[in-house]
Amino acid sequence: MQKQETFYEAVRRNGISRRDFLRFCFLTTAYLGLESSMVSKVVRALESKPRPPVFWLNFAACTCCTESLVRSSRPLISDVLLTAISLDYMETIQVAAGHQAEEIVWEGMKKNFGNYILAVEGSVPTKDGGVYCTVGGMTAIEYLKKAAQGAKAIISVGSCSSFGCVTTAYPNPTGAKPIYKIITDKPVVNIPGCPPIAEVIVGTIVHLITFDSLPELDSLKRPKVFYGQRIHDKCYRRAFFDAGMFVEKFDDEGARKGWCLYKVGCRGPVTYNACSIVKWNEGTSFPIQSGHPCLGCSEPDYWDKTPLYQHVADVPLPGFATADEIGKGFAIGVAVATGAHLVASIVKKATQKAKKAEVGEEKKQQKEE
Amino acid sequence: MQANQIYRVESECVTRYYVWDAVVRVSHWINVIAVGVLIFTGFYISTPFYRPTADEPFGATVMATMKNLHFLFAIIFTLNGLFRAYWFFAGNTYRQWFRFHIWKADFWKEAWWKLKDYITLRYTDYELHTLGHNTLATLTYVILFLAASVQGLTGFAMAGKINPGGFFDTLFGWVIPLFGGEANVRMIHKIIMWGIIGFMIHHISFVIYLEVFREKGMLSSMITGLKTRPFGWEPVEKPWEKKEK
Ligand code: HEM
Ligand code: SF4
């Protein structure tokens, strides 16, 4: 068998200079939150280790994660992923189609059994035997289970495959489920976001290559380096939050001056993501910077946390009630019941007194007679 | 009734019993202050109604102050609650935690009897054998205690994330995945606050009512520790077995 190309060889073959390669290593090391001394380790790993094949599966999703990755304008990121990490199968960008494409996947997976990385975009519909999503004549469930058998690790890219997004939103007619609920016997990393930031996807894959292990994960299986902190705690508008200066509605004075977006529904205080640090599009901006509240796209079931422009969501009983309404209803109910009880007791006591007095009067009258 | 625990002052036509010891009373009023501040600051955090007139964010710290106050009083509330839980066992008999026998039929019979008593405005002359809390009240307070615990868990979990991996995060971080994300944690925190407000509305108006109209000395008992009963009062065990006229 021919020796597998290393990551470094592959980038060089694709015309990327050593300087750019090193820049990529520096950037990624920084994103991963590693010390600068680790740069050499990352460089050495990428130079010497065979590049692991990545198979990218698309199930029930909108392909925004692919878009995020492919369109990342930081040149190296996309180049590196598309050419160097040996993205052997990705429907959106591959040349092969139809039977040929399917052959490539299963061939490739057989050849690299136990070594490849499976990146999954989209959730898996499970209702009615999973007929609502089929690829190459197989249901998504069968496909995923078969593909997962030889995978070293599974990366759930995007909110759909991590937690459930628009495809699993209420009432979820296709019974779609995130990946970790279906594959339970393999390490799964969640990279939520709608879409996730390209640097975050790449960073996670590079970590896998460099250290042969998953990055440290939190209790929701997200890499801690990227999802360890709230948007809110690293938001540059935080000073306005702490001061109590809020945008009351879009286009008001505060909005023009860049005040905090909490009152127009910012979910930054409950959202764990790297947007306020890594930002988007070559670190140009992120939603809050362009005046839009965070929607909490990387949190579990964020489509069901409606309305989106409200910083605490309503209780997930559509058309029924909100947290505040339930609470107020309860408090008002108690107030009314207590009030009614009070009034009734007073009335009862008063009538009893009156009755007693009446009885007394009668007795007096009887005596007098 | 254990005689050694009864403190009687006979005056006019009533008997007074020393029911709430100083610890219970002090901790009660600490609770009142803490929950008052927590509700006010919590409301501000949720719906910031006041905006400083400043043009620049420096100098003004309204929200930060509210959050800090909320956290400070949350710690007071929690420590007070923990001590109070200990006193549940260590305090005098009127704490009566040992009467919390949900597995016994009598517990539910008594609670049901008391509830009917309240709802139908019957107010029979049978007095329960309890001077502390009756069964229904015990049940209410246990539920309140649980609600306050969940409030504390969710609150400290949110607060902990300011410093991931820090003290509070290590202790309470597990709460967030338990509820499926911090958005839900926040929502639950808010709903329970409404529950506590509901309890307070009932609690306050009821003790005033019992003080003024039923002359049971409920409100003043939290100040003096003394509860009032009619002179010659006979406690009744199992009043629900008595035939009513
Ligand atoms: C016992 C310990 C408590 C702790 C540690 C605690 C902590 C917190 C924290 C950290 C927040 C801010 C959440 C955020 O901005 O991300 C918060 C919010 C809030 N707290 Fe508490 N709290 C406690 C008890 C209470 C109690 C007893 C009440 C009222 C009865 C209350 C009512 C509220 C309300 C209304 C909010 C605003 C929720 C929202 O709309 O987001 N808290 N609490
Ligand atoms: S804009 Fe959002 S994330 Fe930023 S400080 Fe305000 S509430 Fe927090």
Ligand code: SF4
């Ligand atoms: S700012 Fe919030 S909603 Fe926007 S991309 Fe980031 S996590 Fe998603």
